[in-house]
Every structure is written in structure tokens, then in C-alpha cells.
Amino acid sequence: MxxxxxxxxxxxxxxWLDDPARPAAQPALAGAEHCDLLVVGGGYSGLWTALLAKERDPGRDVVLIEAGRIGSAASGRNGGFCAASLTHGFANGLARWPGEFAALEDLGARNLDAIEAAVRRYGLDCDxxxxxxxxxxxxxxxxxxxxxxxxxxxxxxxxxxxxxxxxxxxxxxxxxxxxxxxxxxxxxxVHPAKLAWGLRRAAERAGVRIYEHTPALALVRHGAALAVRTPYGRVLAHHAALGTGVFPSLLRRTRHRTVxxxxxxxxxxxxxxxxxxxxxxxxxxxxxxxxxxxxxxxxxxxxxxxxxxxxxxxxxxxxxxxxxxxxxxxxxxxxxxxxxxxxxxxxxxxxxxxxxxxDTCTRFSAFFGTAHGGRVAYAAGYTGLGVGATRFGAEVMLDLLSGLTTERTVLAMVRRRPPPFPPEPLATAGIGLTQWSLARADRSQGRRNLWLRVLDRAGLGFDS
Structure with missing residues (x-):
């Protein structure tokens, strides 16, 4: 044909989003809100963080804000492959963290099992x-x-x-x-949008307050708390977790680490x-x-x-x-x-x-960190494998905000961040040359040219 x-x-x-069963949007935040934990972003990263925060401490007051609709960005547009790998495949994991590869594989397998258990426990209708x-x-x-x-x-x-x-x-x-x-x-x-919608329902039933059509415009310290400004109000919170994915981070320090x-x-x-x-x-x-x-x-x-x-x-x-x-x-x-x-x-x-x-980063797998004296945690850079790994990232963010040492926070993968991308126009030139080189390798029996070999030696992971 x-x-x-x-x-x-x-x-x-x-x-996935073209579904008459799609839940109606929650109203935007208007006025002032106060909470223990503010979650920014209503994709998998934010939804898992909000739900797991309530599982860890049902008394914790949690608010989630989303700039558009729950699951409307990458979480509702992907292929629905929910992988155990936390490292964008075992080859990437072996190349970057050989000393902790076995631990990362074990954590990834347990994470996928935990997602399957949550699907059963919360009745997530996500195929x-x-x-x-x-x-x-x-x-x-x-x-x-x-x-x-x-x-x-x-x-x-x-x-x-x-x-x-x-x-x-x-x-x-x-x-x-x-x-x-x-x-x-x-x-x-999985049906990716139904997974996001199911996590939303589970979080709401656990007591999370969710506001859609509420972009976070700025994050600043406000005395002993954090203040996040929105178009019609603001949120004061003791802690914040940022799961904004591909969208520009509220933290300037992380913006050049993803494209x-x-x-x-x-x-x-x-x-x-x-x-x-x-x-x-x-x-x-x-x-x-x-x-x-x-x-x-x-x-x-x-x-x-x-x-x-x-x-x-x-x-x-x-x-x-x-x-x-x-x-x-x-x-x-x-x-x-x-x-x-x-x-x-x-x-x-x-x-x-x-x-x-x-959201792509130079190591092709998520990175993590904190800001504002440990009151803010973030996870980003999943590079297309976030359907499963975002749940692990949510656990990491909650661990970091707790200030406790855990089996996750001791990992080099969690403690170290990838190199940033160069500023424009160097980023456009470098990414364009890399894409051309990868296409050429596909036409040349997989042979990698000098540019790709340089990137390989630099550990920049352009292998897919």
C-alpha cells in the first residue's frame, strides 16, 4: 500500500490519550497552599513520588502541581515499554558502573516487581x-x-x-x-496513559491534593520553607521534589544537563x-x-x-x-x-x-541531586526509558530528602551527575554531527567513525 x-x-x-475514559482535569491552584512536600510534575516521576511519599508516611501532607494535564507529556506519549533496566540497557550500565552493575540490576528487577505489585494492590487498569x-x-x-x-x-x-x-x-x-x-x-x-491516570487516582485516594493547569513559575527560599509561584497563587512547602522531565528545570544548575x-x-x-x-x-x-x-x-x-x-x-x-x-x-x-x-x-x-x-542526558540514564540545602530533590534524563525507572527515581528523591543513607543513595549512579551539554550553537552542531555519524554507522556495518570513537572514549554514551 x-x-x-x-x-x-x-x-x-x-x-493512548485519545480515550473517552480519560479523567476530567482537576482545577488549577488558586490562592495559597501549604504542605510538607510539594511535587512538581504530573508524569510518572511526580506521581510515583507523591504516592510513595504517602506510603512511607501516610500523615505527610503532599501537594502535586502539573502544568498541563496528568500524563499529557512523555508519560502519555511513549511506547509503553516498562523495563527493569535503570541504566538504559545492560551494556550502558556495564560501561559506566561496572563495580555496582550487579546492585543496579538487582534494584531494577525489584523495581519492576514493585510496579507489578502496585498494579495489583491499587487496581491500576493499565493493561x-x-x-x-x-x-x-x-x-x-x-x-x-x-x-x-x-x-x-x-x-x-x-x-x-x-x-x-x-x-x-x-x-x-x-x-x-x-x-x-x-x-x-x-x-x-503497559498502556502508558492509563498507568498515569491510575497512579493519579491512587495518589488522590491516599490524600494527595492534585492541581492541573498549574505551572510552577519560580522556586525560592522563603524563611525556613520553600515558595513556588504559580499563575494564580503559590505553594509554601518544607520540601519539594522536581519531576519536570524534559521541561526547563526550576533549578538553573540542571538545565544544561538535558536536551x-x-x-x-x-x-x-x-x-x-x-x-x-x-x-x-x-x-x-x-x-x-x-x-x-x-x-x-x-x-x-x-x-x-x-x-x-x-x-x-x-x-x-x-x-x-x-x-x-x-x-x-x-x-x-x-x-x-x-x-x-x-x-x-x-x-x-x-x-x-x-x-x-x-529528556536526554549525556549518559543516557537518569541523574539525581539536591538543592537549597537538601530541601529540594530532582531526577531527570531518563532518555526514553522512564516508564519503569521513574519509580526508582522517586524512591531516590524521597531518600535524598530524608537525609538518610540508603542502598540507593550510596550508588555512584546517584551521587554523580553527567557532563552538561555545551551551549548553543555548539550543542546543535555536536548533536547534528553525532546523528549523522550514527546513521552512517548503520550504513557501514556498524563501524563507528572518529567522532563516535572520541565520544566513546569521553564516556558520552551516544550509542542509540
């Missing part, structure tokens, strides 16, 4: 499925890279399974697949039984290919294929703009790639097409 015709009726909104994920090779050299990655994983005690061409195509049938690396337990699929990168996705109309049979996919695993410019794809609860990734767009000058959330040229490219991967689905049409911004 002509990709343009397949896209002709696609709604330009995130599939949670512990399906696992397969990294697939779409070129022969990638198959060899996966084989080497499998050997490394086994050496470090990770339970991953290498699949040859026939084995991976028995799981999901695409003529483009050469091999796979299957993590059967380390990834769950926005726009990612895009499509969903198909629901597949028929014959279409499902043509591609297999009985295990409903999440999938991602092994290129630098990669695709991620999965089945939704109503058997649509979500197909995203490949283009990663850094906005001009690093400035976010809603106009970047729609990019027809990328949708056409994604549609062409989709039909190349699944020619059996010729004739399928796309129902939704959208984009959204990811």
Missing part, C-alpha cells in the same frame, strides 16, 4: 503484561553483535536467550529479522485474526531493532501495532515547540519501514500519528 494512503485517516493525536522484549537484528552484522552481547550477558549472570533466524521468526515473523536477544522477564507492556529530542510513533487499526496469524506474535512481546536509528514496536490490548522511533529530532536551538509534535515526513518514513518489516500486513491503515519530547 502507498504509505501516504495508509496514513490518510490517521488522527494527529497520541493513541500490564509481563511479556518481555526481543532485540532483533535486521542485518547480519547486528546478529553477530547480539551473539556477543548474549555472551557478555551470560558472563554477568543475566538471563537472556539468543534466538537464531528461525527461532526469532517463530516468535514474530518478519523477512527482515536475522536474529534476536530475548529478555523474557525484564520488560512489561529535548522529539520521537514519533504510529498505531495501526486493530489487526484481524488473519493478519495476526500472518505475523505470529503470539507472545505479545515488545520488540526493538538493533540499529543506532532504531524502531520499537508492540501490540496494544486491542491488537493494534504501535510502530515508533528511528527519527530523533533535536529542535532548533534546543527550544521546545508544540509544532514539533507533528512531522508528516517522519510519519511517511515510519510507514514505509513498517511495510518493509511486515509485508504481510499490506493494506493495513494507520489510526494515529504523533510525536513528543524526551
Amino acid at each position: 502507498d504509505p501516504a494512503r495508509a496514513l490518510a485517516a490517521a488522527r494527529p493525536v497520541p493513541y 500490564f503484561e509481563r511479556t518481555g522484549e526481543i532485540d532483533v537484528a535486521t542485518a547480519p552484522y547486528q546478529a553477530e553483535e547480539l551473539r556477543q552481547a548474549h555472551a557478555t550477558a551470560l558472563h554477568h549472570g543475566l538471563d537472556l536467550e539468543y534466538l537464531d533466524r528461525d527461532q526469532v521468526r517463530a516468535e514474530v515473523d518478519s523477512p527482515t529479522f536475522h536474529a534476536g536477544l530475548y529478555d523474557r522477564r525484564g520488560v512489561a507492556m 529535548p529530542v522529539y520521537d514519533y510513533a504510529l498505531t495501526t487499526e486493530p489487526l484481524t485474526e488473519d493478519q495476526r496469524a500472518a505475523i505470529g506474535w503470539r507472545g505479545r512481546q515488545g520488540l526493538g531493532d538493533s540499529a543506532n536509528r532504531f524502531h520499537y514496536f508492540r501490540l496494544t490490548a486491542d491488537n493494534r501495532v504501535l510502530w515508533g522511533g528511528y527519527d530523533a529530532v533535536y529542535p532548533r536551538g534546543g527550544r521546545m515547540d508544540p509544532a514539533y509534535e507533528q512531522r508528516p515526513a517522519t510519519y511517511l518514513r515510519l510507514a514505509r519501514h513498517f511495510f518493509a518489516c511486515f509485508p504481510q500486513l499490506e493494506g493495513v491503515r494507520f489510526s494515529h500519528a504523533w510525536g513528543g519530547a524526551i
